[in-house]
Amino acid sequence: MSIAKVIVDVPAKQINQTFDYAIPSRLEHVLVPGMRVIVPFGPRKIMGFVMEITSISSSHVKLKEVLDVLDLTPVLTNELLELGQWLAEETVSLFITAYQVMLPQVLKSQYKKELVRMTDEELDPAMESLFAGRDIVPYEEFAQSTIRYQKLLKAINNGDISVDYLVKSRITKKTETMIKPAITDHLLEEAYNDMSNKAKKQRELLAYFIQNKEAITKKQLMSKINTSAATIKSLLDKKLLVSTKMEVYRNPYDDASIERTEPLTLTDQQNQAIKPIKQTIADNSHDVFLLHGVTGSGKTEIYLQAISDVIENGKEAIVLVPEISLTPQMVHRFKGRFGSDVAVMHSALSSGEKYDEWRKIYRQKVKVVVGARSAVFAPFENLGIIIIDEEHETSYKQEDQPKYHARDVAIERGNYHHCPVILGSATPTLESYARAKKGVYQLATLSKRTNEKAMPEVEIVDMRNELHEGNRTMFSRKLKEKVESCIAKNEQIVLLLNRRGYSTFVMCRDCGHVKECPHCDIALTYHKNSNQLKCHYCSYEEPMPTICPECSSDLIRYFGTGTQRVEEALTQLIPEARVIRMDVDTTRRKGAHEKLLNQFGNGEADILLGTQMIAKGLDFENVTLVGVMTADSMLHLPDFRSSEKTFQLLTQVSGRAGRHELPGEVIVQTYTPDHYSIELASQYSFTDFYLKEMAMRKTFHYPPYVFLALITVSHPNQVKVVQTTQKIVQSLLNSVKEETIILGPTPSPMARIKDRYRYQCMVKYKNEPTLRTIIQNIMNQYEADIRKDDLLISVDMQPYQMM
Ligand SMILES: Nc1ncnc2c1ncn2[C@@H]1O[C@H](COP(=O)(O)OP(=O)(O)OP(=O)(O)O)[C@@H](O)[C@H]1O
Numbered sequence: 001m002s003i004a005k006v007i008v009d010v011p012a013k014q015i016n017q018t019f020d021y022a023i024p025s026r027l028e029h030v031l032v033p034g035m036r037v038i039v040p041f042g043p044r045k046i047m048g049f050v051m052e053i054t055s056i057s058s059s060h061v062k063l064k065e066v067l068d069v070l071d072l073t074p075v076l077t078n079e080l081l082e083l084g085q086w087l088a089e090e091t092v093s094l095f096i097t098a099y100q101v102m103l104p105q106v107l108k109s110q111y112k113k114e115l116v117r118m119t120d121e122e123l124d125p126a127m128e129s130l131f132a133g134r135d136i137v138p139y140e141e142f143a144q145s146t147i148r149y150q151k152l153l154k155a156i157n158n159g160d161i162s163v164d165y166l167v168k169s170r171i172t173k174k175t176e177t178m179i180k181p182a183i184t185d186h187l188l189e190e191a192y193n194d195m196s197n198k199a200k201k202q203r204e205l206l207a208y209f210i211q212n213k214e215a216i217t218k219k220q221l222m223s224k225i226n227t228s229a230a231t232i233k234s235l236l237d238k239k240l241l242v243s244t245k246m247e248v249y250r251n252p253y254d255d256a257s258i259e260r261t262e263p264l265t266l267t268d269q270q271n272q273a274i275k276p277i278k279q280t281i282a283d284n285s286h287d288v289f290l291l292h293g294v295t296g297s298g299k300t301e302i303y304l305q306a307i308s309d310v311i312e313n314g315k316e317a318i319v320l321v322p323e324i325s326l327t328p329q330m331v332h333r334f335k336g337r338f339g340s341d342v343a344v345m346h347s348a349l350s351s352g353e354k355y356d357e358w359r360k361i362y363r364q365k366v367k368v369v370v371g372a373r374s375a376v377f378a379p380f381e382n383l384g385i386i387i388i389d390e391e392h393e394t395s396y397k398q399e400d401q402p403k404y405h406a407r408d409v410a411i412e413r414g415n416y417h418h419c420p421v422i423l424g425s426a427t428p429t430l431e432s433y434a435r436a437k438k439g440v441y442q443l444a445t446l447s448k449r450t451n452e453k454a455m456p457e458v459e460i461v462d463m464r465n466e467l468h469e470g471n472r473t474m475f476s477r478k479l480k481e482k483v484e485s486c487i488a489k490n491e492q493i494v495l496l497l498n499r500r501g502y503s504t505f506v507m508c509r510d511c512g513h514v515k516e517c518p519h520c521d522i523a524l525t526y527h528k529n530s531n532q533l534k535c536h537y538c539s540y541e542e543p544m545p546t547i548c549p550e551c552s553s554d555l556i557r558y559f560g561t562g563t564q565r566v567e568e569a570l571t572q573l574i575p576e577a578r579v580i581r582m583d584v585d586t587t588r589r590k591g592a593h594e595k596l597l598n599q600f601g602n603g604e605a606d607i608l609l610g611t612q613m614i615a616k617g618l619d620f621e622n623v624t625l626v627g628v629m630t631a632d633s634m635l636h637l638p639d640f641r642s643s644e645k646t647f648q649l650l651t652q653v654s655g656r657a658g659r660h661e662l663p664g665e666v667i668v669q670t671y672t673p674d675h676y677s678i679e680l681a682s683q684y685s686f687t688d689f690y691l692k693e694m695a696m697r698k699t700f701h702y703p704p705y706v707f708l709a710l711i712t713v714s715h716p717n718q719v720k721v722v723q724t725t726q727k728i729v730q731s732l733l734n735s736v737k738e739e740t741i742i743l744g745p746t747p748s749p750m751a752r753i754k755d756r757y758r759y760q761c762m763v764k765y766k767n768e769p770t771l772r773t774i775i776q777n778i779m780n781q782y783e784a785d786i787r788k789d790d791l792l793i794s795v796d797m798q799p800y801q802m803m
């Protein structure tokens with residue numbers, strides 16, 4: 001008897017293993033690993049993934065049978081099955097969540113599907129009677145029939161029938177009728193000559209196909225030679241033409257309108273950088289490259305040319321970009337070079353569109369996928385390169401289970417496929433740069449812009465002086481003046497309001513003093529309800545001060561300004577300015593982002609005002625001034641990476657100015673002008689910043705000197721949370737090495753969400769090979785509480801959000 005080992009869709013710890021099911025004879029030789037099945041589980045029928053087919057069961061009870069199969073071709077390749085195991089272990093999550101995260105939404109929740117007829121040719125008689133003249137048949141009708149699975153499989157493999165998942169009861173797939181000649185040229189000409197002159201329309205149609213042998217859609221044909229469906233039908237009936245159905249994929253991008261580009265002749269620096277990458281591609285070997293190139297240095301051109309090599313080798317490429325909907329310009333560059341060989345995957349697509357893009361990859365209709373984080377799981381089978389652009393972006397870390405980092409997954413897959421992984425950035429993470437310095441990654445550097453233009457000059461404006469000199473607006477006199485002269489010259493401005501982190505930290509508007517934790521070198525967070533300042537790392541707290549401890553000013557307060565308020569202030573101050581505001585509110589609707597950028601690109605506004613989302617990837621010729629409203633606002637987040645993030649953001653946004661002929665200029669407003677991250681960003685001194693920040697990380701025991709693991713416990717009862725976290729800390733202390741640091745229990749920065757109290761503990765370690773098992777074992781001890789008592793324990797093996 002054959003047995004399927006199945007991971008079932010029950011997200012619970014005690015279910016986190018395979019279960020054995022007998023394979024009924026009708027599914028024998030149909031099931032293979034990577035398919036989804038329906039199995040009985042207790043009283044329910046649920047979905048599961050087939051991991052393995054074997055003949056030996058470890059179970060002693062009589063096995064239940066697999067009820068049905070959901071996919072007739074596996075949705076997970078063997079590689080992805082293995083990768084899921086690794087992913088679950090690496091992130092201390094359940095196998096089922098690891099597999100679910102690899103698949104498009106449609107395949108996660110919807111079980112409904114249908115059979116679609118893909119040919120007008122006669123099918124197998126049993127199939128013909130099932131379709132009974134219809135083009136689409138609900139899958140259940142097949143399941144209830146006596147037709148064998150093998151028969152359906154064969155029809156699928158022949159391309160005669162396709163199995164489709166329904167997206168919200170709308171047909172997922174669009175098909176079109178294609179017409180082409182049924183016979184050779186020669187016979188076609190004969191038929192043409194034999195045909196009576198009266199059948200003028202039919203002769204015209206034949207004449208067309210004597211000239212054009214390619215299949216054409218019925219629609220196009222009818223409009224092209226002005227013929228009718230009846231005329232086509234008569235030639236179909238005479239078996240001179242045949243019709244087939246072809247699937248058309250929904251295409252969110254109009255490929256035809258994107259101009260094709262040719263490879264550029266690389267600069268010397270680009271050549272130097274790409275050489276070892278090309279070598280690795282040629283050798284089919286795995287290596288990780290860190291491409292450190294200043295903004296505008298031509299990193300993207302390197303990606304494009306490396307991918308060309310990969311495609312020539314018959315392999316495929318994954319390109320990750322941060323939330324791609326935000327950079328339509330990036331999609332255009334890849335489509336411009338590789339046309340319809342490119343699939344695009346990002347969150348702004350509808351679930352039907354996402355499914356279509358995924359299937360293009362799955363069916364090997366494309367060679368390249370450009371996408372956000374989850375595209376790293378693209379089901380390519382011959383991967384030749386994985387590229388992560390802007391590798392420092394935190395959106396590559398998933399903050400839900402499984403809490404994985406796309407960089408780690410990319411490297412794991414690169415290793416499996418023996419192919420290079422390229423991490424590109426103007427401001428690499430300290431982690432990556434340190435690895436490159438140690439030789440774990442290969443470092444390639446592009447220090448110059450391709451246009452040989454200097455980086456735009458950055459001027460730092462001290463906002464404390466503005467205040468002292470009576471300017472209480474949020475615009476310094478310098479910025480106002482520059483904006484006005486820019487508008488007068490018909491040039492454009494990008495204004496960045498760094499909103500993340502507002503209203504959490506407390507700062508003196510007189511002297512710029514920010515309250516920090518005496519033990520952690522991290523800004524204290526203001527808790528409004530208790531009017532206390534707290535440290536989210538070590539639980540130190542103190543009351544909110546009424547006067548500044550440094551200068552005794554009473555202008556010490558927490559910060560808050562939104563884009564809308566800036567826009568209002570801006571139009572008051574400079575009434576002639578035409579402003580486009582870009583933030584979460586104005587870009588919520590699909591396509592809004594692209595529309596606003598197009599408007600700005602067309603010169604319909606002078607100023608593009610926005611949050612982080614405008615800092616990256618934009619390339620507008622006419623932008624000569626970049627202004628940063630408050631450079632410090634991120635600096636004092638309760639996050640040890642806040643200096644790094646500030647440096648990255650300032651560098652990125654500065655890179656938006658003067659990318660073409662016109663020289664650029666940057667004004668950075670700040671209350672802490674001598675903070676090293678602001679100072680060094682203004683000088684474009686990545687290396688100095690790296691050295692300085694590394695020293696800080698070393699002193700305070702932060703990555704890359706240590707690894708972190710964050711365990712968060714939550715429950716409606718505060719006492720229970722504190723006690724549980726305390727016990728976890730104790731168990732950890734009993735199991736880890738002496739030099740490993742355990743911090744906590746401390747309240748989470750968001751100490752209560754939806755009436756659940758949250759506490760956390762942080763593990764700082766250098767070498768704990770069994771830490772994942774230790775944590776897993778500890779969590780297993782709380783299994784009953786998690787199941788029955790609403791306790792939640794979440795583990796983040798690589799925390800980026802300390803919340
Ligand atoms: N070899 C080359 N010769 C001429 N122009 C080039 C070359 N390589 C790139 N460019 C052009 O230089 C500009 C900047 O290149 P690109 O956008 O690839 O840089 P980047 O490093 O990806 O920039 P960013 O990090 O700021 O997005 C683009 O307009 C690009 O077309």
Ligand SMILES: [Zn+2]
Nearest residue numbers: 508511548551
């Ligand atoms: Zn002060």
Ligand SMILES: [Zn+2]
Nearest residue numbers: 517520535538
């Ligand atoms: Zn502290």
